[in-house]
Amino acid sequence: MAQTLAVEVEARRDDLIDLTRDLIQIPTLNPPGDCYRDICDYLAKRLRNSGFTVELIRAHGTPGDCEQYPRWNVVARREGGAAGECVHFNSHIDVVDVGRGWTMDPFGGELKDGKIYGRGACDMKGGLAASIVAAEAFLAICPEFNGAIEISGTADEESGGFGGVAYLAQQGYFAPARVQHVIIPEPLNKDRICLGHRGVWWAEIETFGEIAHGSMPFLGDCAVRHMGAVVQEMEDSLFPALAQKRTDMPVVPEGAKQSTLNINSMHGGQAELPEGFTGLPSPVVPDSCRMVIDRRFLIEEDIDAVQEEVMQVLRSVEAKRDSFRYELTELHRVLPTMTQKTAPVVETVAKAIAQTLGKDAEYVVSPGTYDQKHIDRIGKLHNCIAYGPGILDLAHKPDEYVGVEDMIDSVNVMGRSLIDLLVQPEA
Numbered sequence: 001m002a003q004t005l006a007v008e009v010e011a012r013r014d015d016l017i018d019l020t021r022d023l024i025q026i027p028t029l030n031p032p033g034d035c036y037r038d039i040c041d042y043l044a045k046r047l048r049n050s051g052f053t054v055e056l057i058r059a060h061g062t063p064g065d066c067e068q069y070p071r072w073n074v075v076a077r078r079e080g081g082a083a084g085e086c087v088h089f090n091s092h093i094d095v096v097d098v099g100r101g102w103t104m105d106p107f108g109g110e111l112k113d114g115k116i117y118g119r120g121a122c123d124m125k126g127g128l129a130a131s132i133v134a135a136e137a138f139l140a141i142c143p144e145f146n147g148a149i150e151i152s153g154t155a156d157e158e159s160g161g162f163g164g165v166a167y168l169a170q171q172g173y174f175a176p177a178r179v180q181h182v183i184i185p186e187p188l189n190k191d192r193i194c195l196g197h198r199g200v201w202w203a204e205i206e207t208f209g210e211i212a213h214g215s216m217p218f219l220g221d222c223a224v225r226h227m228g229a230v231v232q233e234m235e236d237s238l239f240p241a242l243a244q245k246r247t248d249m250p251v252v253p254e255g256a257k258q259s260t261l262n263i264n265s266m267h268g269g270q271a272e273l274p275e276g277f278t279g280l281p282s283p284v285v286p287d288s289c290r291m292v293i294d295r296r297f298l299i300e301e302d303i304d305a306v307q308e309e310v311m312q313v314l315r316s317v318e319a320k321r322d323s324f325r326y327e328l329t330e331l332h333r334v335l336p337t338m339t340q341k342t343a344p345v346v347e348t349v350a351k352a353i354a355q356t357l358g359k360d361a362e363y364v365v366s367p368g369t370y371d372q373k374h375i376d377r378i379g380k381l382h383n384c385i386a387y388g389p390g391i392l393d394l395a396h397k398p399d400e401y402v403g404v405e406d407m408i409d410s411v412n413v414m415g416r417s418l419i420d421l422l423v424q425p426e427a
């Protein structure tokens with residue numbers, strides 16, 4: 001059957017290329033969340049033609065949703081001829097800002113030397129196209145399969161997924177009674193299975209001072225100097241401690257196997273002068289300084305302890321500095337998640353990779369989060385991985401591309417996985 005599948009996939013090579021190019025040519029930029037309805041309509045038409053029942057779902061009232069930029073999602077389902085399990089392929093439809101440095105048209109979908117170029121080519125319209133063609137090739141050889149296949153295109157993954165997978169999960173689309181296996185075709189490379197991701201804790205620290213004339217700073221209290229002391233304490237105690245923590249999660253790249261903290265931004269004193277304004281700032285002692293920190297933590301760490309470490313930094317500074325006052329506000333938290341290697345979807349895709357590529361699958365964990373968090377936490381579905389064509393390092397960069405041969409291999413892996421999960425072995 002795998003042989004027949006490979007023939008069906010090869011026959012769809014040009015179609016796969018055209019589909020990927022069409023998807024890239026719809027500029028679904030996020031922010032602001034452009035053309036979501038256009039791409040959902042395109043996908044709906046394609047999948048209806050392939051026998052899927054299609055729903056278009058707007059995530060009303062989610063962040064960014066408005067009349068000008070509605071958060072549309074598409075969910076397509078095709079039932080087989082008998083009862084069985086449901087395999088769901090979930091791809092995000094949004095792409096990040098183009099940025100500078102392109103030599104190709106970011107929304108041209110140009111094909112050159114076996115690569116398709118454009119914003120979103122690898123992250124992740126190539127993966128979306130691969131999953132559609134995999135399902136279609138599978139249906140051509142196994143129209144009477146057991147269970148169901150679902151394909152979704154969802155909004156806003158790049159900005160947290162609240163108007164996309166989180167919303168659908170809240171509506172029950174990822175409930176274990178409806179869906180049993182989820183594959184997210186993010187660009188992790190065609191031979192790697194991504195089991196999950198590290199945790200995230202974002203917080204804002206504000207230090208307070210007292211405003212005064214800048215010529216007499218001794219009459220005030222400088223909030224920026226207090227924040228400087230916080231950063232110094234982090235350098236002395238927190239960063240070295242984080243570098244010591246190592247995870248057993250197979251996180252890539254290697255540097256992300258330790259705990260990390262990024263100082264995302266710092267703002268103190270007067271607002272910056274508007275561009276084009278030629279005057280000078282006025283002399284004032286800053287009475288407030290705010291810093292946003294982005295802490296990524298490991299599955300072995302507890303989120304309360306992660307918070308406590310930062311509190312400890314603030315308390316040590318407090319002990320050393322008179323008049324040190326601060327406030328700590330949590331902005332965002334995502335717990336780490338990792339699907340077990342023995343989960344059915346992992347074993348199935350690993351087998352399909354070995355058979356298709358003639359090498360063992362590599363298991364990885366992502367340094368940053370993606371929509372698996374919502375499927376895991378809200379949907380309570382733990383049989384979920386990311387697997388798809390494309391090179392992760394190219395995501396969000398200029399001249400992003402996806403290789404046609406990599407897509408063909410991934411289509412075969414996805415198609416074989418469908419055979420494994422949805423076709424009863426002959427007795």
Ligand SMILES: [Zn+2]
Pocket residue numbers: 092123124157186187
């Ligand atoms: Zn992505």
